[in-house]
Amino acid sequence: MRVGILTDRPDFFYDIHSLVKSFFPDDDVSIFQEDETAKREAGYNLELKVGIPDYTDRKAAKDALKQELYRTLSDYTGTELPWGILSGIRPTRIPMQMLGAGASEEEAVRYLTENDYVSLPKAQLAVRIAKRERRLLADVPLGEAAYSLYVHIPFCPSICLYCTFSSSPVSAWKKRIDEYLDTVIREMQRRHEQIVMSGRRSGPVTVYIGGGTPTSLSAGQLDRLLGSISRIFDLSGVIEYTVEAGRPDSFEKEKLAVLKQHGVTRISVNPQTMNDRTLELIGRRHTTEDTVRAFHMAREAGFENINMDIILGLPGEGEAELQNTLEGISQLEPDSLTVHSLAVKRASRLTRQILEDREKDECADRGAFRGLSLDNSADLMDMAAGSAERLGMVPYYLYRQKNMRGNLENTGFSVPGKECLYNILIMEEVQTIEAFGAGASTKTVYDDGRIERTISPKDVKTYLERMNQ
Ligand code: SF4
Secondary structure (H helix, E strand, O other): OEEEEEEOOHHHHHHHHHHHHHHOOOOEEEEEEHHHHHHOOOOOOEEEEEOOOOOOOHHHHHHHHHHHHHHHHHHHHOOOOOOOOOOOOOOOHHHHHHHHOOOOHHHHHHHHHHOOOOOHHHHHHHHHHHHHHHHHHOOOOOOOOOEEEEEEEOEEOOOOOOOOOOOEEHHHHHHHHHHHHHHHHHHHHHHHHHHHHOOOOOOOOEEEEEEOOHHHOOHHHHHHHHHHHHHHOOHHHOOEEEEEEEOHHHOOHHHHHHHHHOOOOEEEEOOEOOOHHHHHHOOOOOOHHHHHHHHHHHHHOOOOOEEEEEEEOOOOOOHHHHHHHHHHHHHHOOOEEEEEEOEOOOOOHHHHHHHHHHHOOOOOHHHHHOOOOOOOOHHHHHHHHHHHHHOOOEEEEEEOOOOEHHHOOEEEEEOOOOOOHHHHHHHHOOOEEEEEOOOOEEEEEOOOOOEEEEEOOOOHHHHHHHHOO
């Protein structure tokens, strides 16, 4: 299907495109400025014209346009979107700000349902999470002087088919990993000197080593990295130290001992699914047995805060497969569970393979995805939420991505007291994140609400060249 939208508001192209794509995720959507009609091609299955009278307030104008477009598309398709006209990645920021300004929970729910057309269950979830986040952040130092630390390790044992993060196979970089670590360490030293000179705290509030898969480094490399972090920064005020170990095929006792020795408090063991056939399809190169082994290894190493990530909507997975995943996870009893809705992004190999499968039926090896669903639904999300709640967990953070299956969300559940504060800080943008490594994004949050972003080159080679000039 081809959808063409004509508008007199080019300043809202992006918002229009995001909303239309939410109704037609697998279709071709084009937006044209009204006076450019000559440029557009013919042959659209659906053509719409959207515009609004001039509003002085930009937000009011945007909301009015999106509301009109939403009603038209909802009538046309006969569907409602769980998050209504909201297309941003942080829907909880609206209730966070409202509650902070003194609104009641009922008022926040009403605003989300009536102004943003969010479904009642999702509006209630957003407000519940915002309330929890406010409570969790109450004692965390915020404002200009405080910051958290993020270090990006862009290597993984193999590259998952759906991956669009900044990551490369560790085998391809084996000879240059030490050079990468040296560069990151130098970057941290330089930045720390600037932080101290600016009179801010000399140490972070939380530390998060993410990726990629940080545990794809050797035990010695991890020791060097974590040792350097504690030599450069004053870690005496750190209230949470996470290493996103992630891939079970990177776990080794020696590496876990190094993490423990350096004061890491929280790690992740991410199965994504507990179905071996799916793991093979998505290129994870580990089995469910490896996940179980990695989890027990982490517990034996003394980790009392272990997160697990799962993804809903993986190829061919429905209720039965999710049930199997949830049962497997429940037996392990992690401390938190992050439930992701698969985001099918253009840049991923998964998207390319699915498109090729659709077009080239005759190609046997590309045909692995032929006929497989890629569906997530509110019912599947409810199943996962029910399972988390039976493990004593409550939802504590939420975010959305573009092109999520079912137009849903990612939700973090946790046993009370085991939440990841860093996740909340980065989503709600209430504290500066000093980020290091290829593709890392430093976000400076000023007391007057301004936010500045500085992003390092995503490509490892370019990062190394740029930082070592
Ligand atoms: S483990 Fe994560 S970062 Fe690594 S390839 Fe898979 S999706 Fe990408």
